[in-house]
Amino acid sequence: MQITVKYRSHLADLTKTAVESLEAATVKDVLRHIKTQFGAEAEKEAKSMLIAVNGHSVLHLAHFKTALKDGDEVSFLPICGGG
Helix, strand or coil: CEEEEEECHHHHHHHCCCEEEEECCEHHHHHHHHHHHHCHHHHHHHHCCEEEECCEEHHHCCHHHCECCCCCEEEEECCCCCC
């Protein structure tokens, strides 16, 4: 199944891309792809970011075990704070 992955912030710098398409069945597969293609530093950065599937945080889904289906969008977003 084909999904779209969007990288933002420092992760986009590490991967040298903002968007790519790939085949993955779970968020864990996407993280594995990041480590294989872009290295351990990129994987570490990805895990520290807000990960969203179709706009919903994986923290409210099944975390890294979140299943993906054809056409899904996985986004890696920086965590921001402020007041």
